[in-house]
Amino acid sequence: MKDSELIEQFNAKSDIEVISTKTLYKGFFQLDEYKFKHKLFSGGWSEVVTREVFERGNAVVVLPYDPITHQVVLIEQIRLPALATTNSVWLLELVAGMIAADEIPAEVAERELMEETGLKASEVHLVNSYLATPGGSSERYHFYWAKVDASKAEGIHGLDYEHEDIKVHVVDFDAAMAMVNSGRIDNASTVIGLQWLALNLDTVRQA
Template sequence: MSHPHTHGHLGVDVPDSRGRTGLDQVGRDLTRNPNVEVENVEVTSDGWHVLRRTTFRYRGRGGEWATQQRETYDRGNGATILLYDLDSRKVLLGRQFRYPVYVNGHEDGMLLETAAGLLDGDSPEDAIRREVEEELGVVVGEVTPVFELFMSPGSVTESIHFFAAPWSANAPVSGGGGVEEEGEEIEAVALDFDEALQMIASGEIQDAKTVLLLQWAALNLPWPAAGGGPHV
């Protein structure tokens, strides 16, 4: 019995699981770096996101050209946000199961994280407002851009837009929990800010984006002194 895709390549000339074709064209027209010439791009997966194997020529500092190959995982770009309440010295995070860390040695795969998600065609600001409402049940207004970072530049193309926004620990929460159809089950967790920082040192918070935003908050936000005294 012949395979239905015998006469084509998924994501190239046959629609993949998301109806996409031409995925092998990404990167072929890159000319921004005169020391890099892309020779070939292969699509090697039919998953929700795209894995590519790219062959390119790279000219080193000595002027000699060499052929190299890299695999890149393209899941789009994303955004994340730290919600903070200066008056109560609290931050709001989410706890959810992450299979990749579970299979890589984490005790139970349950990570404490800042709200985050893919842009999915929205602006970073609109995307993070959507995600924080879906995941934590909080509606935020103005958000403060913090930085834009590549989290795993050796293999993942994704850049993440980091934001922060005030939140009231006394505000009612409605909804949240994530998108059930996508298997998300997210618990909103309000933490004392100093406790959250200690959890980085103890290894209880291991998510990179969350660590970055908590440390940014320690350096840049006007936290009042613990116990209600004046902020130094």
């Protein structure tokens, strides 16, 4: 397939027909049922397909990085769902937070950075956005990197009414990448963020 054909497919919303939607559950999160048909690679259209979609909303994820000391600021907090596949529920993560319907992602990024680390960035840059788990959820992450003074990162943070208990860690970048390679850091947004920084390190440090 040619690059031009891939680009055309990227914009091909006409390739799917949503027949119906129905909300199955609505609480803090929402579960919707979709019935749809889609075009087939072999030609023609599929039969009606039914899928449930976890409607979590969209989020920001922020990579706090100090280009002077070559350190990243990570947060540690408890994540109950991790129990299903690991013995540890204490995860090392990047800063993240949900975006309300009327909020601007960049403003949420700065707010979450302050709430979860106590840091105010001197610069915040949008990197990209990506779907977190498109097989079952509509959630899209807006990924930023933030220039910070890592020497000011310390303590316990989070909002009491959200039951947050967040510990800040300042980690040398090479040590953080070693934890990615060993599996100590195993949540998707943090792995993606650190790998992006590894690929773009020279550009980020020069900027």
